[in-house]
Amino acid sequence: MLRRCFQAALRFIPHWPALYQDVVSQQTVGKSLEIWQTAHWNTRGLSKMSLWPFSVKSRDFSQPNASWSAEMQDVYNRYNALCEAETEESGKTGTWRKLPSYNRTLKYVRGGVCLSKIIQSKSRLFTRNIKDLGAAFEYVVFLNQQEKRCVCVFQPGHLLEGPPGHVHGGAIATMIDTVTGTLAGYLAGPVMTANLNINYRSPVPLGSVVVLHSALDRVEGKKIFVSCRVTSTDESKLHTEATALFIAFKMGYLFGS
Numbered sequence: 308m309l310r311r312c313f314q315a316a317l318r319f320i321p322h323w324p325a326l327y328q329d330v331v332s333q334q335t336v337g338k339s340l341e342i343w344q345t346a347h348w349n350t351r352g353l354s355k356m357s358l359w360p361f362s363v364k365s366r367d368f369s370q371p372n373a374s375w376s377a378e379m380q381d382v383y384n385r386y387n388a389l390c391e392a393e394t395e396e397s398g399k400t401g402t403w404r405k406l407p408s409y410n411r412t413l414k415y416v417r418g419g420v421c422l423s424k425i426i427q428s429k430s431r432l433f434t435r436n437i438k439d440l441g442a443a444f445e446y447v448v449f450l451n452q453q454e455k456r457c458v459c460v461f462q463p464g465h466l467l468e469g470p471p472g473h474v475h476g477g478a479i480a481t482m483i484d485t486v487t488g489t490l491a492g493y494l495a496g497p498v499m500t501a502n503l504n505i506n507y508r509s510p511v512p513l514g515s516v517v518v519l520h521s522a523l524d525r526v527e528g529k530k531i532f533v534s535c536r537v538t539s540t541d542e543s544k545l546h547t548e549a550t551a552l553f554i555a556f557k558m559g560y561l562f563g564s
C-alpha cells in the first residue's frame with residue numbers, strides 16, 4: 308500500500324527544480340527529464356484544483372530571525388546585498404541567489420508541499436527539526452550558479468555541543484553534507500552522498516558564526532565531486548576541510564522502482 312502510494316507520488320514529483328544539464332551528461336539525467344516534463348503537466352493540473360484540501364504554504368527557514376547574532380546578520384546582509392544589487396541593476400537573474408530552506412526535501416519539488424502532508428508526514432529534515440530558534444542549526448545558503456559554488460553562513464546553537472563549549476564534529480559534518488549536497492543537488496538533480504572525507508583543523512565555538520565555502524570540483528558521469536572549507540567569517544581561521552562524492556540517481560531508486 309505504502310509502496311503504491313510512493314509510486315503514485317512519483318508521478319507528481321518532477322525533478323529537482325534546478326537542473327544544469329551542461330554539468331551532468333544527458334545520459335545520466337536525460338531520462339529523468341522525461342519523467343519531469345510529464346510530471347510537470349500533472350502538477351500544473353494539480354495546482355489548478357481549487358478544492359485541494361491542504362495549504363500549500365511552506366515556511367522558508369532561511370529568513371533572518373531574532374536568534375541571529377549581529378555577526379550572523381552582517382554576513383547574511385553582505386551576501387544578500389550581492390543578490391539584490393545584481394538583480395536590480397542588470398534586470399536579470401543575479402550571479403548570487405539566496406536559496407530557500409524547507410523542513411522537508413519533498414518541498415523542493417513542484418507539488419511536494421502537498422505530498423509532504425501525505426507521505427510520512429511526521430518526517431523532518433535533520434537540520435530543520437528543532438523549533439527553538441537559535442538552539443541548533445541556524446544557517447542560510449547562497450548559490451553562485453555561474454561559478455558553481457555556494458556559501459553557507461552558519462550559527463551553531465547550544466544543542467550542538469561536542470567538546471565543552473564547542474560544536475560536535477557530527478554537527479559540522481552534517482552541515483558540510485548539507486551544503487555540498489545542496490550544491491550538487493542544484494547542479495545535478497537528486498543526489499546521494501557516497502563519500503565524505505573531513506579534516507577537522509580547529510574547534511568551532513558554540514554560538515559563533517562560521518562560513519562554509521563549497522565548490523564543484525568535477526563531474527564524471529553520475530559522480531559529482533565537491534569540496535568544502537569551513538572558516539571564520541573573515542576567512543582568517545580555517546576550522547574544517549572536506550571533500551565529498553555525490554551520485555546522481557533517479558527518484559525511483561528510493562522507492563524500489
Ligand SMILES: CCCCCCCCCCCCCCCC(=O)SCCNC(=O)CCNC(=O)[C@H](O)C(C)(C)COP(=O)(O)OP(=O)(O)OC[C@H]1O[C@@H](n2cnc3c(N)ncnc32)[C@H](O)[C@@H]1OP(=O)(O)O
Binds near residue numbers: 324486489496501556
Ligand atoms: C533543487 C535541488 C535542491 C536540492 C536542495 C536540497 C536541499 C536540502 C538539503 C539537503 C541536503 C542533504 C544532503 C544529504 C545527503 C545525504 O545525506 S544522502 C544519505 C547518505 N547516503 C546514503 O545513504 C547513500 C547510500 N548509498 C547508496 O545508496 C549507493 O551506494 C549510491 C551512493 C547511490 C551509489 O549507488 P550505485 O548505483 O550503487 O553506484 P554505482 O553504480 O555502484 O557507482 C557509481 C560510481 O560511483 C562510485 N562510487 C560509489 N560509491 C562510492 C564510494 N562510497 N566511494 C567512492 N566511489 C564510489 C563507483 O565506484 C562508480 O564509479 P565508476 O565505476 O562509475 O567510475
